Amino acid sequence: MNELRATIAIVRRHLDRRFAWDFVAHVALVGGIAFLFGRLLTAWWTPLAVVSALCAALAGERSLARSLRRLTFFAMPLYGRQLARAHAIAPSLMALSVPLGYAGGAALRHAPLSPGMVLSTVLAALVATLVSLSSVFRDGARAALYITLAAALAITVTVAPFEFEPTVARAAAFATLLAAIAGYFALRAFGETLARYDPVA
Amino acid sequence: MIVLRAVDAGFSRDDLIVEAFSFTLRAGESARVVQPNARAASIAARICAAIVKPSTGTVFVGEYETRLQPPEAKRRVGFVDAAGFEGDEHGFRCEVAFRADVWNLDRNGAQERARHVLAALGDDAYARALALALVADVACVVLDQPPAGILERVRRFVPLAGIVHTQAVLVPALPEPAVLSPAVT
Numbered sequence: 001m002n003e004l005r006a007t008i009a010i011v012r013r014h015l016d017r018r019f020a021w022d023f024v025a026h027v028a029l030v031g032g033i034a035f036l037f038g039r040l041l042t043a044w045w046t047p048l049a050v051v052s053a054l055c056a057a058l059a060g061e062r063s064l065a066r067s068l069r070r071l072t073f074f075a076m077p078l079y080g081r082q083l084a085r086a087h088a089i090a091p092s093l094m095a096l097s098v099p100l101g102y103a104g105g106a107a108l109r110h111a112p113l114s115p116g117m118v119l120s121t122v123l124a125a126l127v128a129t130l131v132s133l134s135s136v137f138r139d140g141a142r143a144a145l146y147i148t149l150a151a152a153l154a155i156t157v158t159v160a161p162f163e164f165e166p167t168v169a170r171a172a173a174f175a176t177l178l179a180a181i182a183g184y185f186a187l188r189a190f191g192e193t194l195a196r197y198d199p200v201a
Numbered sequence: 202m203i204v205l206r207a208v209d210a211g212f213s214r215d216d217l218i219v220e221a222f223s224f225t226l227r228a229g230e231s232a233r234v235v236q237p238n239a240r241a242a243s244i245a246a247r248i249c250a251a252i253v254k255p256s257t258g259t260v261f262v263g264e265y266e267t268r269l270q271p272p273e274a275k276r277r278v279g280f281v282d283a284a285g286f287e288g289d290e291h292g293f294r295c296e297v298a299f300r301a302d303v304w305n306l307d308r309n310g311a312q313e314r315a316r317h318v319l320a321a322l323g324d325d326a327y328a329r330a331l332a333l334a335l336v337a338d339v340a341c342v343v344l345d346q347p348p349a350g351i352l353e354r355v356r357r358f359v360p361l362a363g364i365v366h367t368q369a370v371l372v373p374a375l376p377e378p379a380v381l382s383p384a385v386t
Contacts, residue, residue: 002305009302072296074252076303077276198253200217200244 006078007086014067014090026097027104030054034105045159047102047117048124052154055095055125059132060147064091068136071199080195084187087194088133095129096122116168120158123179128154130186134193150186157182202228204277204341204363205249209258212244219244221258226341226363231352234367239346242367243283246345249365250280263340276304279334279362283345285326286333293329297336304337311336322354331355341365 033050041050068087076083099121106113113121128150135146157178165171204226211221219241224232234249236242247253248260251267251274260267262274286293294312301311318332327348334342335358342359344352344366355364 005305006303009299013299071247071252071282075250075275075280077272078303079272198212198214199247200212200214200253 003078003082006076006082007089010073010083010086011089014087015093019090019094023094023097026058026094027101030098030101031105031108034102035108036105038106038109038111044117045155045162047106047113047121048158049151049155051098051102051121052124052128052151052158054098055128056132056147056150056154058095058098059091059129059150060135060143065136069199069201074197074199079191080193081188081191083194084133084191088130088187088190091129091133092126095125099125114168116162116172119172120162120175123175124154124158127157127179127182127186130183130190133190134186137193137197153182203261204228204263205232205365206261207249207258208260210245210248210255210260211257212248212253212255214256217241217244219248223258226365228340228361228363231356231364231366234365235370236367237370239283239369242369243345246280246283246343246365246367249341249367250278250343251275252280276337277340279331279337279339279342281327281330281334281342281344281347284330286329287326288329293333296333300333300336306337318358321358322351327351335359343367 034047041047073083073087078086099118102121103113103118131150131153132147135143135150138146158175161171161174161178162168165174206225208223209221210223212219217240220236222234222245224234226232234242234245236245244253248255248267251260251262251271254268254271260274262277265273265277267274286296288296293315297311297315298308300306301308315332315336318335319328322328322331328351331342331344331351339359339362341363342355342365344355344364346368347355347366352364352366
């Protein structure tokens, strides 16, 4: 079994025309929010909070859940961890639309984000997305709890280093390390979720 | 050669109960799994195809237990959902290419095989789902509540594969309640 070929096939299935339109719409929408309401969000960490919350909600949305719960994916001869890696790529790419839009909106408002903040928003988007993906195979309160946990973890992972490290470079490096660890465990948890899930609906 | 063996395989969750079933299926044989309703029959088919893990008992596809080695089991089973494949011609060709990539098959060979199956079985939603299931060289075909008459045609196409098909027992409709005359007390 060629795992790479299977992964590429699954990613290509997710990257359709609708994906492209959604990406553009998210950039425009988040850019508009950052442009219009950015001046109201004065605390330095608000971009991280906004990006984390939006990405967690985006990855947990029901249309993605319907897409990933299709029976076709569960009939494929792949382990849960292999399926998780393949499924995580497209939502992670989609998540980049949020920091991109926010950075664009802030730049249009003549208050551009610093490079360290841009990096942190990207990390927050990826962590929030990877953790929130496990909510896709849960319903009701448990799904909501996962989405909340995803946003809280992404904010913590990216805000804490800037509070405790003296320089931006060291804080960014520390945040990258924390995000990599959080993302790794989130992906493992998603693989476990997929392996345990029984498509009975 | 045993291609599929179910030992007291059942499933229960909330209001969904799949009655436990056991059988041993050899190459070239057929088996029918009967369940009390359509939903249970669908889940029974998924249990046989290693898509759903049984909550009781075990299922082996060849020598692989579906709960422990699902990819190896799934690679040997062609599963056909009761709903069939409802996409159009282009969607079907894309789905065949997708399956060829995931199962690591030759794309042109897979398209050719799918066309061959459709030519033999007709071109409706169920036949298309069947063609997708048979794109890979499988040892066992699991048919979820197939339409009448398709089993013989599938058997002609895959004479050496084991075939499992599920069926829901049709509960006869209750007789109309007798209308009591107002005079009767």
